[in-house]
Amino acid sequence: MLIGMASSGIPEPHGGRLINRVVGGDPERITSDRDILRVGISDDLASDVENIADGVFSPLEGFMDHDDLMHVLKDGRLHNGLAWTIPILLDVDSDTGARMKDARDVLLVSKSTVALMHVEDCYRYDKLEIARSVYQTTDPSHPGVARTMAMKDIFVHGRIDLVSRANRDELRRYRLTPAESRRMIVERGWRSVVGFQTRNIPHLAHEMLQKSVLNFFDALFINPLIGRKKSGDFRDEVIIRAYEVLVDNYYPKDRVLFATLHTEMRYAGPKEAIHHAIMRKNLGCTHFIVGRDHAGVGSFYHPFAAQEIFKYYPDIGIEPVFFPAFFYCKRCMGIVSERMCPHPQDYRMELSGTRLRRMITEGERPSELLMRPEVVDVIMQHGDPFVP
Numbered sequence: 001m002l003i004g005m006a007s008s009g010i011p012e013p014h015g016g017r018l019i020n021r022v023v024g025g026d027p028e029r030i031t032s033d034r035d036i037l038r039v040g041i042s043d044d045l046a047s048d049v050e051n052i053a054d055g056v057f058s059p060l061e062g063f064m065d066h067d068d069l070m071h072v073l074k075d076g077r078l079h080n081g082l083a084w085t086i087p088i089l090l091d092v093d094s095d096t097g098a099r100m101k102d103a104r105d106v107l108l109v110s111k112s113t114v115a116l117m118h119v120e121d122c123y124r125y126d127k128l129e130i131a132r133s134v135y136q137t138t139d140p141s142h143p144g145v146a147r148t149m150a151m152k153d154i155f156v157h158g159r160i161d162l163v164s165r166a167n168r169d170e171l172r173r174y175r176l177t178p179a180e181s182r183r184m185i186v187e188r189g190w191r192s193v194v195g196f197q198t199r200n201i202p203h204l205a206h207e208m209l210q211k212s213v214l215n216f217f218d219a220l221f222i223n224p225l226i227g228r229k230k231s232g233d234f235r236d237e238v239i240i241r242a243y244e245v246l247v248d249n250y251y252p253k254d255r256v257l258f259a260t261l262h263t264e265m266r267y268a269g270p271k272e273a274i275h276h277a278i279m280r281k282n283l284g285c286t287h288f289i290v291g292r293d294h295a296g297v298g299s300f301y302h303p304f305a306a307q308e309i310f311k312y313y314p315d316i317g318i319e320p321v322f323f324p325a326f327f328y329c330k331r332c333m334g335i336v337s338e339r340m341c342p343h344p345q346d347y348r349m350e351l352s353g354t355r356l357r358r359m360i361t362e363g364e365r366p367s368e369l370l371m372r373p374e375v376v377d378v379i380m381q382h383g384d385p386f387v388p
């Protein structure tokens with residue numbers, strides 16, 4: 001029998017308390033109030049509403065206020081000093097902002113969720129300033145900068161209560177709340193759990209990197225990001241299906257947990273690496289893998305900037321595990337890393353995203369030295385595996 005959370009290695013949630021803002025009781029009573037103001041929100045915002053309510057974003061209890069936003073941008077911390085690098089914002093147009101401020105309690109409605117928001121403030125903030133701080137560039141070709149500049153003008157601050165959400169559909173079947181994943185980790189008796197973030201199809205190089213941690217830690221928590229991605233990235237359902245067949249055929253089931261995390265990719269490089277680590281801490285991971293160019297895009301960030309940034313966050317409460325790039329070396333005759341292989345670049349075989357996309361589009365199968373045949377099958381059978 002498993003007694004004693006105390007003996008578990010699971011870290012405390014970020015800020016010390018797992019936030020739970022899921023309303024119990026009768027959702028009908030709240031949603032049937034005809035006088036209440038209803039505001040439609042995008043799927044991306046709805047995902048973040050759920051993340052707030054479930055405690056993925058602990059200690060946040062709602063969308064950020066002006067003060068927290070300013071501190072996040074200037075110091076990479078909330079106003080109370082707690083590590084936090086990515087603004088969590090609800091943006092609306094001026095008219096909606098004015099109506100929300102008057103109404104105070106508002107229903108946020110999307111296809112999949114209904115939440116009550118207790119509006120406390122509506123404010124403006126220089127979007128260029130947000131982009132410059134989060135992405136360290138204002139170049140509009142950066143997808144995160146473009147997203148930020150396209151936000152509406154008013155940010156609404158207030159705590160939220162999740163009233164209802166969609167049942168588990170195809171894309172949600174692996175979604176775990178922090179309460180659920182923490183319980184599973186404790187039940188399995190794991191004392192060290194290494195989180196792996198991905199937004200990609202698993203190559204053999206990813207698999208070997210992931211498996212190498214199983215030599216030193218109790219378990220691996222594979223946790224792909226589901227949500228808005230840039231054009232040319234793989235579709236969410238393809239990533240989920242690829243991991244299903246991979247874990248099924250090649251991973252020790254008693255040492256691996258697979259779950260999805262539903263929030264948009266921001267491509268903020270180092271700042272997003274910190275955000276990714278905090279979310280995995282809330283999910284119960286003790287360690288978090290930070291690879292080469294983590295959450296980067298193009299050549300906006302130095303390949304190891306996302307590892308360097310952790311030295312400013314010794315108090316983050318989850319241990320980063322830094323990895324070099326993995327690749328196939330023809331002379332080593334296997335997947336190795338740049339720290340293991342003495343051979344020149346010419347011996348390396350790597351599958352860049354661009355090359356893989358071209359191969360798939362032309363119906364050419366990647367080598368089994370680079371990608372598992374089951375994973376290739378998933379991609380090939382999908383027909384339309386890329387985000388348009």
Ligand SMILES: [Zn+2]
Pocket residue numbers: 329330331332333336341342343347
């Ligand atoms: Zn080699």
